[in-house]
Amino acid sequence: MDSSDSSLSGRLAQLRQRIEQACLQAGRPAGAVALLPVSKTFPVPVLAQALDLGLLRMGENKVQEIRDKQAELADRAVQWVMIGHLQSNKAKDIARLASEVQSLDRLSLAQALDRHLQTEQRSLDVLVQVKTSPEPSKFGLDPEQLPAFMQSLRSLDTLNVRGLMTMAVNSEDPQAVRACFATLRQWRDRLVELGHEQVQGLSMGMSGDFELAIQEGSTEVRVGSALFGARNYR
Template structure:
């Protein structure tokens, strides 16, 4: 179990490792942000993260944000949705989330836009692109990106800031790095076509140096900060008691 002292040590270590990866790639460390991924971990550990200077937290499931947000309302947290998002969750996202990094289809954009208009809000979004052939991965197909970005210009509540991807699950660094390179190339092509999308969210605990070498502006780090997850899709903390 990760304790506050372990969390502080992990946070310091991952910041050092990201800085080293930046220097190895000839990049300024200030150009790469770290998004702590707090999925499955409880409010108290997240609160400890806030005390260490973390302000943005990535979550895979809307339910976790919905459960945690009221318990951490005093912390000024910006919740970032990084998991696959169903359209029926748009209401909670529009109410609670500051950014969605997994926008991958028009029906989701439409659902978010409707709910955000109702809330009187606008949020940052990244378009998730599928850069591997794995059937388990979500994301827009690369050849669909240009037209999708053009369509998103019509949604004032969705501020498109960049692209996101999940690399192939492989021990071959050439394959993994190829996914990151593909996203950077797609981003550069979109910028040349007039889209202001500088951000690249790519790389996680096991592959972030490769992502940084290919131009990541943000890496999503969970395990290296909060510890291992023996049950990846389950809470580590008790869910709130259901109301009768």
């Protein structure tokens, strides 16, 4: 992977242009969609380049990776966003290190986060992950459980619930992908009608499908390879 600064800055410019173009085609303002760089598996020097380009939020899938990278970037103002499936026994580290969790999908995890956040005397932005795809490999709350789940979160003062997150079905059929995103938007609108006005964010869309997500109302896209280049999973 060519991770020189010019290459990264060039990919960032292209990505921002694609996001802006998708917004215009959807009849939305150019700045309506935020970019969350997904830095999982990419080494610290690449992240340092991204930070130099003004990308201060980084999405990670694993708590251990956040721990390791935070130790190396302790002198930089990185905002770590947990986007991967989170086990309750890792809530202590996330309460200490993360600025946001986008994969909240069960009450036991919410309670564990709240408990450790109280100890840390801080709060955390969270998104509720919703399962809009039939694939067994995808995590998330059943959409029908959302109203009751949102109600149960009201008593946890350390959690600022600001939106919903989903991963679309892995399919070549754009209509199947769009249906996942449309489902999340419809449930967001329903929650607002039920009195959860703070639930505005829709984190949906990744490198391969973010234009479709923007057409369906995404407010933030999670992009890794289209920004940083191909991943090396070895």
